[in-house]
Amino acid sequence: MTDTPPARRAARVTLREVAERAGVSRSAVSFVMNGRTDQRLSDDVFDRVRRAADELGYRPNITAQTLRTGRSGTVALVSDFVSSTSFANSMVRGAMHELREHDTLLFTVDTQGDPELEEQLLQSLLGRDIDGVIYASMFTRTISLPRALAGVPTVLLNCVTADGSIDAVVPDEVAAGRDAARMLLDHGHRDGIWFVGALPAGSRGGAAWPEWAPIALTERRAGIEAVLAAAGTALAGEAEIDEDWDVANGRRAVAHLLAGSAAAPTALVCANDALAVGAYQALHHAGFDVPGDVSVVGFDGSPFARAVEPELTSIALPHIELGRRAAAMLAAPGDVPRLERVPMPILPGGSVGAPPSR
């Protein structure tokens, strides 16, 4: 990248020098360095090579190994925005840590959701003989695999293909929805549970991402409704959000809800934490106490959950674990496509309590 010649280069010790110092062939050094015992090298040779390598400070040139073997010990995490975004990027951490166990280094690349840039970056990565790709999405959704990845070992992270033909790791959103609903039922809520963050009819996921199929929303909600139905009840209503799921929109929607509904809700299940924070504000303005008057549950387990008082009870996205499992799947290829659903832990807060007695 710079135009300066690689100064290090001259100083670098090669396998040939180790062989000369140890008085053995280059093959022998290679076998020792790679720990190959199937060659029945004498203990003496083994020792001499080890010593020579240590004394010279030998480090194998991995580029040369890669050229020869076709394996680079690198993997790329390719995503729309994951590695550059504040929250979801814990997936990078999980992947990185797991990869460490496999002596594999991680390229991170964001494509901004631009297919042309994505194609170009993938070619650049493939030209570097990466061993595999973790293809990640910022939001849980259905994607179609880029053509460049055909034949390349790939694991999908936080996304799936429509045909399920590629290994994938996703959060268990349905179970998360069930947990949220069950928690409220357990506290005695029943007929006053509202959902905040429904899509307006005809919308497919907020103005900012019009084409993204919002799996998280659909599944969270399905889980909630299943549990309520099993308990013989249902959502009392829903507040629509037709733009981003942010604090201001949450505040507005809940203010509207409180102004409009005959009976005040006893609990709000919010599609994410930012909406829940907005809900807190609207409740506060309307004179409601959390959780005394209204319980609130969020999803994501984001920093927002820790910024409000009482702290928000949230069903957390297991980002680190998602990343870790994706890397583990890539390291251990299976025979058939696998789909792993990672449980979303309940991040306890103080925002859920019994409904007010009437």
Added chain:
Amino acid sequence: MTDTPPARRAARVTLREVAERAGVSRSAVSFVMNGRTDQRLSDDVFDRVRRAADELGYRPNITAQTLRTGRSGTVALVSDFVSSTSFANSMVRGAMHELREHDTLLFTVDTQGDPELEEQLLQSLLGRDIDGVIYASMFTRTISLPRALAGVPTVLLNCVTADGSIDAVVPDEVAAGRDAARMLLDHGHRDGIWFVGALPAGSRGGAAWPEWAPIALTERRAGIEAVLAAAGTALAGEAEIDEDWDVANGRRAVAHLLAGSAAAPTALVCANDALAVGAYQALHHAGFDVPGDVSVVGFDGSPFARAVEPELTSIALPHIELGRRAAAMLAAPGDVPRLERVPMPILPGGSVGAPPSR
């Protein structure tokens, strides 16, 4: 990393095949692909090569190029926790984007602050012929450069060495402190300005990171005090935080401050946003309005600033720009060590107003 043979390999088109198809030498193809015009190739040859490459879908093997030239077109961002941490990781984004302009790919690696792991990872990276390293820290601080990086093109990101011998990019914390103080003075505050987040005597940066020199704190505070002194006044007092700068500690410290001080503060400058959120909560409990009774300023520009009402006015860490500049410096080596201070923009909120009239 996997044990499966690289299936792609067989299918890969090489330069030799392009040469054969175009009916020219491999040298000619190499020259064309690298856009070298100094060889005065005929237009005809140029066209034939381009066409053959297109038809065959030729992509150069960058591993082979690297082995030959010593330049890999890759850079590593090595940090303690940056690439795996929610907030600071926007630095990764900035670096990634700038690197794109230089056709350079980014390895990201976190060392957890473990010197042994760091050494191992650096060797692994160096064995892959990376062209340079962006060495980053989660918190602004003074570091000592790992020995393995001697002779390797390196830029420090959000940290410096004691002797200033290495290119570095840091936020301009002193100017940020000045801006915070000036903003309060401009709103009419003068003798009631408190600082929240002072280090207890003898401490060097909070219990969690006892050995880290807290540059950010020292410099932010120096900027504040300089501006107040120039205006003929000074901080009215300070609240110490001896543990992490989080919401709960901010709440506790400010509650203590409010209970203890004779005259209520007119403004709180908090060492970071989390402390400021805690301050909001303590003020709220004590019956103070923000900004009607007390103005609040934070630092960092974190998501916390958007989670409170009114939104917090904060002096933001320019993470993306920090990352971008570090990558740019790496791409354009200088003759002498450079230190770039990146301005911290004021993130406007609603938490600063005039002090209450008495």
Added chain:
DNA sequence: CTGAAAGCGCTTACAG
């Protein structure tokens, strides 16, 4: 203006 050849630093059959 073009092409044959060396070489980057390894790994791995293969012959001895």
Added chain:
DNA sequence: CTGAAAGCGCTTACAG
């Protein structure tokens, strides 16, 4: 048990 040799896919002096 060991060593000489080929070859991974490029780039780049160098000879023609």
